[in-house]
Amino acid sequence: MIIGRDESRCTGCKICQLICALHHFKEHNPKKAALGITGEFPVPGTYKISLCTQCEKCIPVCPTEAISKQGDAIKIDPEKCTYCLICVDECPFNAIFVHRDFEVPFICDLCGECVEMCPTKALYWEQ
Amino acid sequence: MIPGYGGSVLRIDLSDGKVTKEPTPEEMIRDYIGARGFIIYTLYKELTPGIDPLGPEAKFITSTGPLTGLFVPSSGKIQSGGKSPLTGGYGESNSGGHFPEELKMAGYDMLILEGQHDKPCYVVVDDDDVRIEDAKEIWGKGSITTEEILKKNLGEDFQIMTIGPAGENLVKIACITHDFGRQAGRTGLGTILGSKKVKAICIRGTKTIPVHDVDGLIKVGKRMYQQCFTNAAFELWQTYGTAAVTNWANRIGSFPTRNFQSGYFELFTNLSGPRMREEIVVNNKACFACAMCCGKYSHTKTKDYDVYVEGPEYETTAMIGGNCALGNIKDVAYANYLCDEYGIDTISGGSIIGFTIECFEKGIITTKDTGGLELKFGDPKCVFEMIKKIALKEGIGAVLAEGSRHAAKIFGGGSEKFAMQVKGLEQSGYETRRSPAMLLSYMTSDIGAHHRPSWAVTHDLQSGRDHARDKAWKVKELQHTRPLFDTLGVCRLPWIEMQVPVSDYCEAYRMATGIERTEEELITISEKIWNLTRMFWIREFPDFGRADDIPPARIWEDKLKGGPTDGGVLSRETVDALLDDYYKERGWSKDGRPTPEKLKELGLDWVIKDLT
Numbered sequence: 001m002i003i004g005r006d007e008s009r010c011t012g013c014k015i016c017q018l019i020c021a022l023h024h025f026k027e028h029n030p031k032k033a034a035l036g037i038t039g040e041f042p043v044p045g046t047y048k049i050s051l052c053t054q055c056e057k058c059i060p061v062c063p064t065e066a067i068s069k070q071g072d073a074i075k076i077d078p079e080k081c082t083y084c085l086i087c088v089d090e091c092p093f094n095a096i097f098v099h100r101d102f103e104v105p106f107i108c109d110l111c112g113e114c115v116e117m118c119p120t121k122a123l124y125w126e127q
Numbered sequence: 128m129i130p131g132y133g134g135s136v137l138r139i140d141l142s143d144g145k146v147t148k149e150p151t152p153e154e155m156i157r158d159y160i161g162a163r164g165f166i167i168y169t170l171y172k173e174l175t176p177g178i179d180p181l182g183p184e185a186k187f188i189t190s191t192g193p194l195t196g197l198f199v200p201s202s203g204k205i206q207s208g209g210k211s212p213l214t215g216g217y218g219e220s221n222s223g224g225h226f227p228e229e230l231k232m233a234g235y236d237m238l239i240l241e242g243q244h245d246k247p248c249y250v251v252v253d254d255d256d257v258r259i260e261d262a263k264e265i266w267g268k269g270s271i272t273t274e275e276i277l278k279k280n281l282g283e284d285f286q287i288m289t290i291g292p293a294g295e296n297l298v299k300i301a302c303i304t305h306d307f308g309r310q311a312g313r314t315g316l317g318t319i320l321g322s323k324k325v326k327a328i329c330i331r332g333t334k335t336i337p338v339h340d341v342d343g344l345i346k347v348g349k350r351m352y353q354q355c356f357t358n359a360a361f362e363l364w365q366t367y368g369t370a371a372v373t374n375w376a377n378r379i380g381s382f383p384t385r386n387f388q389s390g391y392f393e394l395f396t397n398l399s400g401p402r403m404r405e406e407i408v409v410n411n412k413a414c415f416a417c418a419m420c421c422g423k424y425s426h427t428k429t430k431d432y433d434v435y436v437e438g439p440e441y442e443t444t445a446m447i448g449g450n451c452a453l454g455n456i457k458d459v460a461y462a463n464y465l466c467d468e469y470g471i472d473t474i475s476g477g478s479i480i481g482f483t484i485e486c487f488e489k490g491i492i493t494t495k496d497t498g499g500l501e502l503k504f505g506d507p508k509c510v511f512e513m514i515k516k517i518a519l520k521e522g523i524g525a526v527l528a529e530g531s532r533h534a535a536k537i538f539g540g541g542s543e544k545f546a547m548q549v550k551g552l553e554q555s556g557y558e559t560r561r562s563p564a565m566l567l568s569y570m571t572s573d574i575g576a577h578h579r580p581s582w583a584v585t586h587d588l589q590s591g592r593d594h595a596r597d598k599a600w601k602v603k604e605l606q607h608t609r610p611l612f613d614t615l616g617v618c619r620l621p622w623i624e625m626q627v628p629v630s631d632y633c634e635a636y637r638m639a640t641g642i643e644r645t646e647e648e649l650i651t652i653s654e655k656i657w658n659l660t661r662m663f664w665i666r667e668f669p670d671f672g673r674a675d676d677i678p679p680a681r682i683w684e685d686k687l688k689g690g691p692t693d694g695g696v697l698s699r700e701t702v703d704a705l706l707d708d709y710y711k712e713r714g715w716s717k718d719g720r721p722t723p724e725k726l727k728e729l730g731l732d733w734v735i736k737d738l739t
Binding site: 008009013014015027031038041043045047100120 | 198337341355415417419
């Protein structure tokens with residue numbers, strides 16, 4: 001299972017980011033979300049959703065083997081991570097995130113809160 | 128520090144570049160809640176009466192509330208205010224987008240701009256880092272173009288308010304634009320920024336907003352969102368936004384048409400939500416944390432133009448569509464784009480242009496006044512041209528840039544009767560001669576003829592459309608409840624359209640701040656704020672009162688023409704009866720002034736001295 005995205009339905013409301021940060025960190029701070037929403041304005045007036053597709057390309061690039069697949073989701077081991085950010089640079093979907101408050105990048109763990117809260121079904125479960 | 132707030136007030140003196148940050152006063156938090164309350168309290172405390180709204184003593188304030196940026200439906204709202212250059216009284220405008228939560232996440236509840244810079248500049252607030260930058264490269268450019276340039280230069284994650292050439296030229300209906308199409312449109316706040324030579328305000332905030340009980344807030348927030356998701360009208364709002372109102376407003380004869388000569392536009396189906404969706408809408412666009420996404424992003428294209436624009440939303444469709452009789456949604460959208468890019472309020476702009484066309488058709492002004500331009504209702508090219516003339520103060524545009532009240536004085540010929548404004552602010556998109564409670568709403572709104580504090584058209588449909596009875600209490604009630612949302616820093620539409628109960632907002636307020644307050648207590652604070660805004664006008668204009676609440680004589684002298692409200696008119700006696708009831712409801716004098724007893728009851732003893 002992955003979280004699918006239909007960017008044509010995204011309105012840029014960022015409820016997904018808000019609930020993501022609340023669920024994982026108990027914080028009102030969409031900049032601590034494990035998905036990104038970027039508006040493309042004034043033309044063409046659409047939104048890009050950056051979200052892990054479980055492509056696993058981050059796993060081999062990590063020099064300390066901190067990244068692995070556990071169950072359906074990618075996990076980053078904070079004990080092994082050296083914050084080199086190679087995974088962030090190499091992710092083809094810009095779906096690994098950092099915030100100055102954290103010493104480890106963060107990535108979608110497929111909790112599904114964003115799917116539940118997305119008001120336009122731009123995010124959905126996909127086999 | 129009280130949770131639920133950014134924590135600080137950021138003050139920038141543009142004259143000397145001094146930046147100060149002070150903790151948001153706890154007393155102000157407890158007594159005035161936030162946003163709208165903070166603005167009027169601060170303006171009242173800090174402004175000297177009689178100052179030039181475009182002088183260095185004037186202040187521009189933008190402020191969030193305790194629920195802004197939180198997990199509450201449509202919490203991406205901000206209030207901006209100052210002494211209005213258009214009306215000379217209390218000026219305020221509400222806007223949405225993504226600037227509100229960004230300001231709060233940078234740690235600020237209020238941003239106050241004071242003084243005047245000596246050359247064009249823009250303000251950058253990057254969390255704790257605050258700086259004033261040279262705006263040489265962007266001065267003169269359109270609002271949307273400016274935002275695009277600044278986002279490229281600073282980063283996509285900055286949220287930006289801009290003004291267009293109209294604000295720079297001190298056109299008194301200049302707006303502030305954000306997020307490529309969200310406006311603080313009313314009362315000339317963009318003009319204040321222009322006078323301070325501030326082209327843009329750019330914010331990036333990365334901090335967490337502290338709340339009292341995060342789990343409690345998630346719980347109530349989810350309940351509020353579920354109320355939206357399951358409401359029968361949810362899909363309709365997502366699909367059409369405020370444009371869903373256009374057909375209805377015509378069916379009840381309340382759609383301003385040809386400068387409020389009629390309440391029915393014969394071509395309204397061309398401007399309807401479904402037609403707009405079919406012809407121009409490319410995407411839905413939401414403010415922060417909003418599930419309803421009333422913003423419709425459009426691409427309007429003909430052989431003459433090809434632009435992207437947010438909207439038109441209902442008010443623009445009413446004031447530029449119906450009021451100027453443009454029967455093609457593409458033309459309305461293009462006019463919307465021009466207003467946005469030049470930086471003028473579409474409501475005042477559409478009203479002033481409709482007024483000017485009527486003056487021309489009645490022979491009060493001629494081509495000698497218009498620089499050779501033939502004005503007629505229904506001609507899009509004339510509307511496009513007039514927008515540019517106003518924004519650039521070209522020819523007749525210099526007169527119109529001062530607002531319709533001023534223009535009517537210059538044009539004469541009895542035109543004051545149909546300059547549709549109250550207190551100098553042009554009336555927004557509802558015809559009222561068969562809607563007395565809505566008329567009373569416009570007459571008594573705290574900024575001039577605007578619908579935000581009270582929208583009472585449905586009350587008129589239920590309680591009678593041709594008399595003054597049973598109106599005042601409802602208008603008063605709405606003027607306390609609706610502005611409460613502007614005080615909490617959230618949008619009122621989930622409450623109005625999705626029936627999210629006020630009690631849920633009270634609970635969210637408690638979870639956010641830890642402050643125990645009942646719904647009744649919050650409404651009482653809203654009443655206090657309302658009375659304080661009234662006192663602001665009284666302090667500016669010592670004779671202020673009933674005469675300032677009287678609408679233009681068209682209301683009782685001219686019958687509506689055509690449509691379901693054909694022949695509709697309200698007598699002068701009805702207008703007076705509405706005010707009599709209203710002042711009594713409010714505990715004000717017959718002259719429309721708060722009494723010392725009322726002010727004392729509301730804890731406003733400190734302004735009683737300004738009554739005399």
